[in-house]
Amino acid sequence: MKLASLSKLERDKGNFDKAVGYFRDAMRYTSEQSSVGSGILSNIMAAEGVLGNIDEAIRSGRMAQRFFSKIGNNEGLATVYWKLGNALIESNHNEAQRLLKYGRRIFIRLGMKKEAERIQSLIH
Numbered sequence: 336m337k338l339a340s341l342s343k344l345e346r347d348k349g350n351f352d353k354a355v356g357y358f359r360d361a362m363r364y365t366s367e368q369s370s371v372g373s374g375i376l377s378n379i380m381a382a383e384g385v386l387g388n389i390d391e392a393i394r395s396g397r398m399a400q401r402f403f404s405k406i407g408n409n410e411g412l413a414t415v416y417w418k419l420g421n422a423l424i425e426s427n428h429n430e431a432q433r434l435l436k437y438g439r440r441i442f443i444r445l446g447m448k449k450e451a452e453r454i455q456s457l458i459h
Contacts, residue, residue: 338357338358338360338361338364339357339361339375341357342354342357342358342361342375342378343378345357346378346381346382351382351383351385351386352386354378354382355379355382355383355386358375358378358379358382359379361375362375362376362379368402369402370402370406370408370411372402373398373399373402373403373408373411374399374411376395376396376398376399376402377395377396377399377411377414377415377418379391379392379395380392380393380395380396380399380415380418380419380422381418381421381422383395383422384418384419384421384422384423385422389422389423389426392419392422392423393419393422393423396415396418396419396422399411399415400412400415400416400419403415409441409444409445410441410442410445410447412438412441413437413438413439413441413442413445413447413450414438414450415438416434416435416437416438416441417434417435417438417439417442417450417453417454419434420432420433420434420435420438420454420457421435421457424457431457432458432459435454435457435458436458438454439451439454439455439458442454
């Protein structure tokens with residue numbers, strides 16, 4: 336089974352520590368300056384956020400954000416804002432709200448109403 340599949344399986348089972356380990360292993364075989372690498376970083380960011388490792392979530396999220404911005408991948412960028420905003424809700428509410436609103440605006444522009452609605456439920 337591929338590392339990406341193992342990572343996602345563990346994440347979906349709620350085993351975020353194991354998922355992060357597998358995602359980090361997968362990063363050894365790709366560049367953070369690729370769509371695949373940025374996607375993996377986005378998943379690391381989300382899992383670290385759930386685990387409460389906010390500094391690591393921010394670090395991974397910012398790396399993914401830079402690459403998605405560079406290549407113009409707006410869906411990836413909106414997803415990073417969503418996941419990072421969600422991770423920051425408890426520790427930095429104002430920044431979380433800013434990121435969530437920005438991600439929501441991008442999803443609306445892309446016509447991704449379902450994602451925009453899911454973010455809306457986190458905005459206060």
